Amino acid sequence: MRTLALGASRIRYELRVYFRQGDSVFFTFLFPILMLSVFAVAFSTSPKLGAAPDGSGGITFAAFYLPGMVAAGMLLSGVQNLGVDIAGEKGDGTLKRLGGTPLPVFSYFMGKIGMVLVSSVLQVTLLLLVARFAFDVALPNEAGKWLTFAWVFLFGVITSCVLGIALSALPRTGKSATAVVIPIVLLLQFISGVYLNFAQLPGWLQNVASIFPLKWMAQGMRSVFLPASFESVEPGGAWNLGAVALVMGLWLVVGLILCKMTFRWIRKDT
């Protein structure tokens, strides 16, 4: 009970700190919205994608990129944000101080994950509003699609958070955290169908990307936001939501085990 109450108090504290940091708000919170805007504007005069031979139907580039940007936001909020944030707190003595108080480790993580959940819900809401009203992207109107959206989103964000916490053990210092974390998330975004059309990547690269969770988050989000006609270009010709859940679940378990093994309030002396 005390652990949960302290966790809730940590969520409020973390959110306050997060939104007062100008730079991280810009780079992780607004990043997917900025990227969607760039793609939408850059390709605004291009022909529609997936149009019938007679030119009817099809979707704009903004609509095409939306699921990838939603997935990128999930990954960045969890992996990049927490990976860099916690490595920094390890480096600047914040964790050492917390480790000397009766704060349970669980409450600390609850604060971090809660902060990411709240900020990523705000982020995706803003992203969808911008897509709908600035770039005229049609959003799904079936309850079933939104249900899929909800579980893929929550499952994906929580998996990303756990992986971010695990990744924070890797940088040797707080200062090297961005140098370690950014290349990983950037590479994943390029091979997982966020910036590049996944269907056009070579088969072997698709297979490599399929090991990692981002590809599956993006695929899950494509099933929500793209028309049914796009399903046939997916690997295997199907959205395959079962595999989306399975791979994210596996990574969640791997992440939790890594967290349990690696997380310490301070670097253990040798």
Next chain:
Amino acid sequence: MTISTALVQVRELEKSYGGVNVVDGVSFDIHEGETFALLGPNGAGKSTTIEILEGYRDRSGGDVSVLGVDPHHGDLDWKAQLGIVLQSTGESGNVTVFEQLTHFANYYPNPRKVGDVMEAVGLTERAKTRIGKLSGGQRRRVDVALGIIGRPRLLFLDEPTTGFDPEARHQFWGLINQLKDEGTTILLTTHYLDEAATLADRAGVIMGGKLVDIGTVEEIGGTNARVPLVRWRESGVVKEVRTQEPAALAARLYAAAGREVDGLEITRPSLEDIYLQLVGSNATTQVEDA
């Protein structure tokens, strides 16, 4: 069986890194309500010792008990009775003093009032200032405030007044005396010997990982180290004599000179003088040993 009131018991404590003992057979007790100062040069093993007691580091040998618990197995209830002011600070300054203290007060079962703590460390006027905007000395006071917010039974202060101006240091001493009056047991490390002399009931001097002296502040260095020193000038040459009867010597000098003695001084060695002598002589011994 004797009933011990020692809140902290350290016996033959050892800590080695790569085969080198940085703490080497240190033993001491701290009793309930006592303020104990651990003194020594940089790298002597003070912070390593204190961090083992706080539960941050594992020991290589010996026995340690803090509030009746081995710090290696200290749980959250144990931590709730400790206040820890670490040597180094530096963390996200995006919350205000009031927000930070209110948040940390949540962690403890019976915290002090945030307003009282801010008053005690002299930060009431900065309550709504973000910690990142405070000066170094003010930030250090936030550290001290966070250390005492949980109403600790045992307070660790690792060089608490580094970066304080003299006025802030005197205010801080007042705060510590107040905590002592309330019965808080304190383990202090400091580079300021006047601070140790003012605050501590007992002190230990640690050098090269070994405890070279321990006792009340009046006992440190032994009685010989405390023999008053009479210094004066005779025909332009400075003379010094250590004596237990400094006034008698001064009277003889006055009688012999038939007038005021040039540059006459009578001093009782301060803790600082004694400490420097102790550290100096041990350093020499160590060189001779090598």
